[in-house]
Amino acid sequence: MSEERGGAGDSFEDRLKAARSRRGLDAPSARSGSGSGDDLPSGGSPWGIGLRVGVELVAALVVAVAIGYGLDWIFGTRPILTAVFVPLGGAAGVLNVYRLFAPKRGEGGGAHNG
């Protein structure tokens, strides 16, 4: 596909951008700032973001309740472990949401959040 161009690895977007800037069609700083920074997992619109946050919160809670209930079922300690895991699940949900919006700058440096 792009073999004949020699430069493997540069995508169509890059080549288009290069070509456009060669012809002076682009304002130079149109997209350079936010190239790979925000990788768009938030659905763009406020609705998409809201849905994502909701899903992340509930998902963590569901997993935590499932774990707690399962462990209760195994050990026969009916309400205790479920009750312990529910706040943990809430915390994990908040962590998920934090991850969603945490600044992910600096790939090499301080990217200590997954």
Place this chain on the structure above:
Amino acid sequence: MAAEGSSSIDALSQFKLSTALGPIGASVNFTQSNMMMVIAGLLTLALLWVGMRPRAMVPGRLQAAAELAYEFILSMCTETIGPEGRRFFPFVFSLFFFILFGNLMGVFPYAFTFTSHIAVTLALSLLVFILVTVVALKEHGVHFFSYFVPAGVPKVLIPLMVLIEVISYLSRIISLSVRLFANMMAGHVMLEVFGAFIVMLGAAGAIGWIPAALSLSVNTALIGFELLVATLQAYVFAVLTCIYLHDAVHLH
């Protein structure tokens, strides 16, 4: 997709499974959902195979689409995962196009959206989750478990944080599958509801015609919105897969 009767809105019957391919399908429980999956896979293959057949230096439309698809996913892989991303390119590519064609075909009347079933999306996200975990274990061995110990946490809090991290890690399965499933199902329910409005209001005589026309315009807008959601959700699924693979390959 047709509303059953015009007295009540039956928005969920469109997700009911039935067997396809006549008696053969019935005997092996081959549903219309499976049928659409097969078609989605065939369409992906056809896009690549038919599209790339001319092998023209200056591509035609279909070849350009195939090349754009290839480069789009390849750059997504290499940019998100890193240079190792090329290894996962086939997986991400098939995942993305399977979901994309599933979503897009669902917009057509009488078609079935297999991504509107949580069983399907859950299976897909489990596939991603298991792959990510296996890759991480293979790359890092036991060291993988350090992923659950965040840096810079006081020793006292480590047990708590590990638990929270494990829950957060496991919740990926749910959030990945529920997001796709909920988006697709909600869109189709909305389409069905407004479609039923058109029928019901249109049957109500002259008073209902203007609201019926309004519902029709809403439905038209919804179809466009549905196309956006279909593409976006396939993209989000693929990007999140790439991000998870990045975490698996690089740990943190």
